Structures are given as C-alpha cells and as structure tokens.
Amino acid sequence: MEISVPSLVRIKPKALYKIGKYLRDEDHRRVVLLWGEGIAELLKPIVEVSLLSAEIEVLFETTVTDTEVESIFHMAVELPSQVEAIVAIGGGKAIDIGKYLAFLKRLPLFSVPTAVSNDGFCSPMASLTVRGKKTSFRVELPQAVIVDTEVLQKAPVRFLYSGMGDLFCKITSVYDWKLAYRKVREPVNDFAANMARSAADTFLYYDDKSLENPDFLRVIATSLMMSGIAMEVARSSRPASGSEHLISHAYDRLSEKPNLHGLQVGVASYAVSLLQEKTEPLIRKAIEESGFLAFMQEHPLSLRTFEEAVKLAPQMKENYYTILSEKGSVEKLLELIRENTILRSMVAED
Ligand SMILES: [Zn+2]
Incomplete structure (x- = not known):
C-alpha cells in the first residue's frame, strides 16, 4: 500500500508571501489559481508579487462559487495542457474543487487554506455537489500545504x-x-x-x-x-x-x-x-x-x-x-x- 503525504508543509506567519518560492522549489512554473469567494480581493496583491518574483506564470485563474461537479468537469476540459500545478487559495469550496480538479488532471495540488474550519484542507476526500446533493469523492492528498497563520488570525x-x-x-x-x-x-x-x-x-x-x-x-x-x-x-x-x-x-x-x-x-x-x-x-x-x-x-x-x-x-x-x-x-x-x-x-x- 502506497501512501503519498504532502512533501512541502509550511504553517507559519507570512507563508503566503513565499508561495512563488515554494512552487519553484517543487519545480512548478505554470499554474492554475483557484480563489475562494472574496479571497482574491484580500490576498491577490501578496500572491501576485510572490509569483512574479519567482517567475511563476498563471495560465488560468478563477473564483470558485459553487462545488457542482459538472462545472469542475468543464474546467478540467478547458485547462491549458502546459499547467504543472493547481493552487487553491480559500476556504473549503476552493480547496474541494482544487482537490478534484487535481485528481481529474493528475496534477499536484497546493492547498492554501485561508481559514482552518475543518480537516478538509489536507484530507483524501472532496465534498462536492452532484445535482444539488452533497457527495464525497475520494481524491489524492495535496502535494503542498501552505498555511499563513497571520491570515488565519484575520478570519472570523x-x-x-x-x-x-x-x-x-x-x-x-x-x-x-x-x-x-x-x-x-x-x-x-x-x-x-x-x-x-x-x-x-x-x-x-x-x-x-x-x-x-x-x-x-x-x-x-x-x-x-x-x-x-x-x-x-x-x-x-x-x-x-x-x-x-x-x-x-x-x-x-x-x-x-x-x-x-x-x-x-x-x-x-x-x-x-x-x-x-x-x-x-x-x-x-x-x-x-x-x-x-x-x-x-x-x-x-x-x-x-x-x-x-x-x-x-x-x-x-x-x-x-x-x-x-x-x-x-x-x-x-x-x-x-x-x-x-x-x-x-x-x-x-x-
Ligand atoms: Zn469533520
């Protein structure tokens, strides 16, 4: 039985400022960014500077609003083939979608929770919606877990x-x-x-x-x-x-x-x-x-x-x-x- 656990874990103040460096350390240069609702408004400037300085290219980015499995299939089909990693920044929804998208595309996931309200940000299950009904899907664990404790402190x-x-x-x-x-x-x-x-x-x-x-x-x-x-x-x-x-x-x-x-x-x-x-x-x-x-x-x-x-x-x-x-x-x-x-x-x- 093979168990793959996250190989990069950073849980500390200001971790978000180094996200570009962490991606580069894992040799990912072209990424997809998934934002939770309202999160880009707060954190995009920090993330952008960090990605830019590490020369990480964002090939696609979106704010996720629903966890409907159909919309993830669509996103998977549309994703540029050069993408090397998925980065999900936000609460539960963004990370659940990131997990499933990473699973469908066989890509590594960087899980970047902005609040830790449950154990889902690093679990092998994604909670999604199938025709309005909540369903759990088995997925892989993220490759990286990045938690900025200063960001957690600002959440309700x-x-x-x-x-x-x-x-x-x-x-x-x-x-x-x-x-x-x-x-x-x-x-x-x-x-x-x-x-x-x-x-x-x-x-x-x-x-x-x-x-x-x-x-x-x-x-x-x-x-x-x-x-x-x-x-x-x-x-x-x-x-x-x-x-x-x-x-x-x-x-x-x-x-x-x-x-x-x-x-x-x-x-x-x-x-x-x-x-x-x-x-x-x-x-x-x-x-x-x-x-x-x-x-x-x-x-x-x-x-x-x-x-x-x-x-x-x-x-x-x-x-x-x-x-x-x-x-x-x-x-x-x-x-x-x-x-x-x-x-x-x-x-x-x-
Ligand atoms: Zn629980």
Missing part, C-alpha cells in the same frame, strides 16, 4: 472554533472506531487511530489556548492536517469521523441553515461523550479551556434540529457501528440533551 473567530471542534472530536471518533472493533470486529488501523488521537491530544494538552497566540493557530492547523492524513493511512474516514459526525451530517440534512461543520461536530462530540463516559472529562476540558463552550453558548445550535439529528444519525451511514448503535443510546442521549446543563447550554429553542 467562528472558523477557528469550528476547526477546534473538528479536532477534539477525534477523541470520540477514535473511541467509536475501537467500539466497532469490539462489537462487530471492524478492523482498526492502530497507526491511523493513534495519529488522529494524538492530533486531538496535541490540542487538548496545549497550554495557552488563546486565539491571539500564533503558535496555537499553528497547532490547530498542523493537528487538523494530521487528522486528514490519518484518513489516508486508514483508507477510510473512520479515524476522523464517528457518531458525532453522523449527528452533524443529519443536522446538515435537516436544517435549513446548517452551521459550520466543526461547530456542529464539536457540540455533538460533547453529546456522545456523555454516552461513551470515559471521553467526557477530556471533551469537557477541551471545550472549557479553548473557549468553544462559551462561543457555542453565545451562538447555540437549534435544540429541535439537534434532537431530530440525534434520532436520524444512526441511519446516516450503513454498516457504521458507533456508540449510537448501542441499544437504547439514542433515547438516553435525548434525555441527556434536556438534563445535562453543559450540553443544554449549547443548544437553544428556535
């Missing part, structure tokens, strides 16, 4: 809290994976499970969890990257996605206005930790110390949708054993949503 804080949620939840997802081994003999790749858990632990045991601390942002971004790579090692989303993700997927389906993935997953992770019991003190520590809890108390999820999502969650994925597959667990969690004061404070009546 909800993105960072969302990134934290998609990170500490690996504690409950790895628990579920091991439970699936005990209950239905689903094989566990121990290395991948350890990688995901260790990514969450790095965050959990980091002392100064302040958003003003650029080193903390580096830890969040690096750990999310590790979680994405754990999925590649496992050849499945298991290390990064357990019952908390099923609840979030159900919430996405039920809600007219879903929240950010990592915010939903983070709340759901605390919820399922109450069933898993031994993970609860860890998740509680994570949400209390990082400010995630306080943020969600100010911006709660919908109580009704959350309850419906808990009911729907076990049916979200076939043959996917989690704590919610245990007899009576859904009913127990529905009671806990009303009784547990911490959980109840992160969901509110509409």
Whole structure:
C-alpha cells in the first residue's frame, strides 16, 4: 500500500508571501489559481508579487462559487495542457474543487487554506455537489500545504472554533472506531487511530489556548492536517469521523441553515461523550479551556434540529457501528440533551 503525504508543509506567519518560492522549489512554473469567494480581493496583491518574483506564470485563474461537479468537469476540459500545478487559495469550496480538479488532471495540488474550519484542507476526500446533493469523492492528498497563520488570525473567530471542534472530536471518533472493533470486529488501523488521537491530544494538552497566540493557530492547523492524513493511512474516514459526525451530517440534512461543520461536530462530540463516559472529562476540558463552550453558548445550535439529528444519525451511514448503535443510546442521549446543563447550554429553542 502506497501512501503519498504532502512533501512541502509550511504553517507559519507570512507563508503566503513565499508561495512563488515554494512552487519553484517543487519545480512548478505554470499554474492554475483557484480563489475562494472574496479571497482574491484580500490576498491577490501578496500572491501576485510572490509569483512574479519567482517567475511563476498563471495560465488560468478563477473564483470558485459553487462545488457542482459538472462545472469542475468543464474546467478540467478547458485547462491549458502546459499547467504543472493547481493552487487553491480559500476556504473549503476552493480547496474541494482544487482537490478534484487535481485528481481529474493528475496534477499536484497546493492547498492554501485561508481559514482552518475543518480537516478538509489536507484530507483524501472532496465534498462536492452532484445535482444539488452533497457527495464525497475520494481524491489524492495535496502535494503542498501552505498555511499563513497571520491570515488565519484575520478570519472570523467562528472558523477557528469550528476547526477546534473538528479536532477534539477525534477523541470520540477514535473511541467509536475501537467500539466497532469490539462489537462487530471492524478492523482498526492502530497507526491511523493513534495519529488522529494524538492530533486531538496535541490540542487538548496545549497550554495557552488563546486565539491571539500564533503558535496555537499553528497547532490547530498542523493537528487538523494530521487528522486528514490519518484518513489516508486508514483508507477510510473512520479515524476522523464517528457518531458525532453522523449527528452533524443529519443536522446538515435537516436544517435549513446548517452551521459550520466543526461547530456542529464539536457540540455533538460533547453529546456522545456523555454516552461513551470515559471521553467526557477530556471533551469537557477541551471545550472549557479553548473557549468553544462559551462561543457555542453565545451562538447555540437549534435544540429541535439537534434532537431530530440525534434520532436520524444512526441511519446516516450503513454498516457504521458507533456508540449510537448501542441499544437504547439514542433515547438516553435525548434525555441527556434536556438534563445535562453543559450540553443544554449549547443548544437553544428556535
Ligand atoms: Zn469533520
């Protein structure tokens, strides 16, 4: 089994200023630029100077607005044949499209997230739309991951809290994976499970969890990257996605206005930790110390949708054993949503 991981990783302040140099280091001189919405307005001057000084030629560039798979096919057909690399700069959409375009064209991808709200910027899955329906596609990992921590700091804080949620939840997802081994003999790749858990632990045991601390942002971004790579090692989303993700997927389906993935997953992770019991003190520590809890108390999820999502969650994925597959667990969690004061404070009546 061959695992190809990113060979160039720069997660630091002002990394964006060197993007031209990084492309040149990897011997890419002709590139395609994909911008997330509103991102070119903010960052184009920096990127342009950097590319120019490294003599990198941009053969095609566009701002991506939708993740419809058809538009990516069109883009793939139109792409000039001399292109040597795809550079995706933006949030989730631009990077998902970059991943799939790189996959279709067998080209390396430079993943340049401007916010780290989930582990998608370096994962082997691209979330795209097929005739209006969200679908996951298997793709390759990016060749390079470039995260400018100064850019992260300028993004709205909800993105960072969302990134934290998609990170500490690996504690409950790895628990579920091991439970699936005990209950239905689903094989566990121990290395991948350890990688995901260790990514969450790095965050959990980091002392100064302040958003003003650029080193903390580096830890969040690096750990999310590790979680994405754990999925590649496992050849499945298991290390990064357990019952908390099923609840979030159900919430996405039920809600007219879903929240950010990592915010939903983070709340759901605390919820399922109450069933898993031994993970609860860890998740509680994570949400209390990082400010995630306080943020969600100010911006709660919908109580009704959350309850419906808990009911729907076990049916979200076939043959996917989690704590919610245990007899009576859904009913127990529905009671806990009303009784547990911490959980109840992160969901509110509409
Ligand atoms: Zn996730």
